[in-house]
Amino acid sequence: MNSLTQWKLSRVVIFCLCSLFILSACDNPGSSDGGSQDRFVGDTELPVEEGSVDSDEEVDGDPILLANQCFTIQSVLTENVISRRWNTSDDDEYLIDESRQHHGESFFFKATGLGRYMLYDTLQQVLGVEWTDDDFTIKPLKDFSQIAEWAVEFIEDTVRFTSVSEQAVLSLSDKNEFALVDPNIDTESISTATQFRLTSSDQCAIFPEAELNAQITVEGDPVHPFAANDSSAPVWGIADSHIHISAYEFIGGRVNHGAPFHRYGITHALNSCMPIHGPFGSTAFLENFLSYNSVIRFHDTQGYPTFRDWPSHGSLTHHQTYYRWIERTYRGGVRLLVNQLVANEILCELYPYRDYSCNEMDSIDLQLQQMQDMQDYIDAQHGGAGKGWFRVVSSPEDARSVIQEGKLAVLLGIESAALFDCFDKPQGVGCTKESIDASIDKYVSSGVSGFFPIHEFNNALGGAGLFGPSKIFLNIGNKLTTGDYFAVEECPEGEYDHKQTSFYPESDVSPFKEILRFFSPLMNPILPSYDQSLVSHCNTEGITELGEYLIHRMMDEGIIIETDHMSAKMRNQVITMAEIRGYSGLISSHTGAGGRTTTSQLERIRDLGGLAFPLPRSAAAFKDEVIRLTELMSAGPHPVGIGFGSDVNGLAHLPSPRNDNNINPVQYPFESFDGKVIFERQKTGEREFDINIDGVAHYGLYPDFLQDMRQLGMSEEQMQPVFQSAEAYLKMWERAEAFSEAQDQ
Incomplete structure (x- = not known):
């Protein structure tokens, strides 16, 4: 049996076993609207929201500025307002009737995108088009x-509504x-009939949404309360160097339930x-x-609205970065995020249900688009393009400017098991130097600033930690x-x-050693064994020739090199390559994950x-860890900043409640x-979150987590490096780009 046949046989056997284990019996209708599902949930009674502009004031101007405002709608043609039929069997009807002139329906204009809205009425329904046979x-x-x-x-001072x-x-x-007419017809009578006036109201129902529970108290610019007083000063704030906002599209889009936004809202x-x-989570085997x-x-x-069992700090397959939760943590001091676009082909293939291709770079491309869509959605909630607090950036100059304006700079990285299709399968390698060059050009031009050469498995670039x-x-x-299997x-x-686990024992003390050795030609293609007498196990695989080519090209382009998930051997080799060329753009973005980064390696990264x-x-x-790394990094040549890599939505547990929090x-x-x-306490729907009870159940609880560190006695001086981490990240990125520019010269 040749090696390719053995690989195919073992792949089929293991695939079947894993598929049976994680099989889910239910179907799930997917969506590409920023969310995973399209189903309205609940009829929660909602209070009335006070309008944000003076009542009875007529509105004119930019349609984008209507976002999340409350209005009545009046016909220009008849001067009557849209009302709702009350107290009859036909109460599910809108009408325009002069007798109801003073009973106009109030509509909350919920932005679904730039210049697009749902009109949400006082009975928590939306104005829409319903067809019956050939009539609407x-x-x-x-x-x-x-x-x-x-x-x-x-x-001018009227609006026109076009059905999407x-x-x-x-x-x-x-x-x-009511009628629906061709938008290309341009007669005066039709034009007048399609025009409506908006008058602000204070009688709207509150559209379902997560609360921030984060009241800004500083005086000054109400639009940009976190803007810097001195734009030339170092930026202030925390950098989260490892987050997976777009992981709801990970593994075919059917593993991480939920989404950071949906154009139709939190429901x-x-x-x-x-x-x-499944019912009661009965088929949540992977979860x-x-x-x-x-x-x-x-x-x-x-x-929504109950959230009885999720999100939870211990749950890995429920989404934890809803955009309002991110906004809460942004208000708590996070000013820079690195969203790692994540993909893993083999995990996708093992999972029996998916909405998208398992090709990793196809998944990365989808997530790239979703991040732009998310930025547009947040812009729509805040009055137009560029006006939101969430800004995707592609250069340190843009990031610095965004943070100085008091907004959140969002960088893009790629964490893929086979970056640029550089898999290493028995049938061959999936990339070449030419394809690596083309991929670097594509993703750098798309705004990506950092790459993981390795993630979880060996590939054509090197060995995994x-x-x-x-x-x-x-x-x-x-x-x-x-x-x-991994060779050690x-x-x-x-x-x-970490020491590897043998599927059957093989060591100097095993009484079955000789028997198992006799059968090893049959068993080893399916089940591995490792010598447990060794003090430690390290992956034998280091960097490959293609890996060396990639690392040099990343340095040439000023791209951030992510060292986590590399084997110990490969990490040392990459650091040595950077030392030879004097390159600063290296980061262990979630130190402690993806294999151990030693103190010696951290010191070498620091000195670069x-x-x-x-x-x-x-x-x-x-x-x-902040105190330890502050001391270690202080011995280096650059100012210290210690952020964190939360790894939210990255199949990593978030911090649990502190065991002794009953004391303080x-x-x-x-x-x-x-x-x-x-x-x-942060409230979403009917659930109120408390760090003492829930831990970091979702991303919006990191301000509470930082406060918990202060409860543990962390002094203001010890906390300072955390809030200097955004500046430290930008300085590192600027040094990497300066290196690249020097190569060009």
Whole structure:
């Protein structure tokens, strides 16, 4: 049996076993609207929201500025307002009737995109188009969908509504009957019939949304309260160097339930996970295995509005970076995020359901687009293009400018198991030097600033670091990907990866050693064994020729080199390459994950001008790690900044509640580190989150986590490096770009 045949046979066997294990019995209707699912949830009674402009004031200007405002709508043709029929069997109808002139319906203009809205009425329904046979009705609808979405344009002091689903303009006849007309018809009578006036109101229902519970107290510019007083000064704030906002498209789009946004709101972005996890979570095998080391475990699948069982610090397959949660942590001091676009072909192939291709670079391209869509969506909520607090940036100059304006700079990186299709399978290698060049050009021009050459498995660029999941789960993945299990050797002195688990024992003390050795030609293609008498296990694979080519090209282009997930051997080789060329752009972006980065390696990265940001596992552990790394990095040539790599949505647990918080719990409300924001317990739907009870259940609780570190006695001086980390990251990035420019010269 040749090696390729063995690889195919073992791949089939393991694939079948894993598929049976994680099989989910339910279908899930996917969506490409920023969210995973399209289903309206619940009819929660909502209070009335006070309008943000003076009542009875007529509105004119930019249609984008209508976002999240409350209005009545009056026909220019008849001067009557759109009302709702009350107290009859036909109460699901809008009408325009002179007798109801003073009972106009108030509509909350919920922005679904730039210049697009759903019109949400006082009974929590939306104005939409419903077809019956060959006729349509303009009526209240319970479901939020494209048939209730309207593009709005201003014509002097009036507005015109175009149905997004029908591509037709809302019109009114002289008999007060609704019509939809061709937008290309331009007669004066039609034009007047399609024009409406908006008058501000204070009678709207509140559209479902997560609360911030983060009150800004600083006086000054209400639009940019966090803007710097001196634009030439170093930026202030925290850098999160490792987050996965777009991971809801990871592994085919059917593993991470929920989304950071949805154009129809939170009821779609964070709805029930039952379509994926089954009734009561009965088929959530992957969630149970990854999150709780169990096969059978039940949970309440309902998302908005109850959120009884999720999000949770321990759950790995429920989304934790809804955009309002990110905004809360931005208010708490985070000013720079690196969103790692993540993909893994083999995990996608193992999972039986998917919405998208398993090709890793196809997934990366999809996530790139979703990040731009998310920026546009947040812009739409804040008054137009460029006006939102969430800004995707592609250069250190842009990032510095964004932060000085008081906004959040969002960088893009790629964390892929086979970067640029550089897999190493028995049938061949998936990339060449020419394809690497083309991919670098493509993704740098798309705004990507950093790459992981390695993630979880060996590939054509080098060897993977061994860590907890590598013992069994990722070892199987490496076998399915490359045709081989990880090969190990004893680690060099002072270095250490995790020891691998043997599927059957083979060591100097095993009584079955000779028997197993006799059968090893049959067993080894399927099950690996490792010499447990070795003190430590390190991956034998280091950097390859293609890997060396990639690293040199990354340095030439000023691209950030992510050193986590490399084997100990490869990490040393990459650091040596950077030392020879004097390159600063190296980072261990979630130190402690993806294989151990030794103190010696951290010192070498430091001396080059690189960075190390730890993965926050608990308030106490992160406090100690910040203090340790501050001392270590202070011996280097550059100012110190210690951010964190949260790894949210990256199949990593978030910090749990502190065990001894009954002694000195976080007291609500509390003041942010800079004194500009007062934080209450965060509320989403009906659930109120408390760091003392829930830990970091979602990304919006990192301000509470930082406060918990202060409760543990972390002084202001010890906290300062955390809030200097955005500046440290930008300085490192600027040095990398300066190196690249020097190469060009």
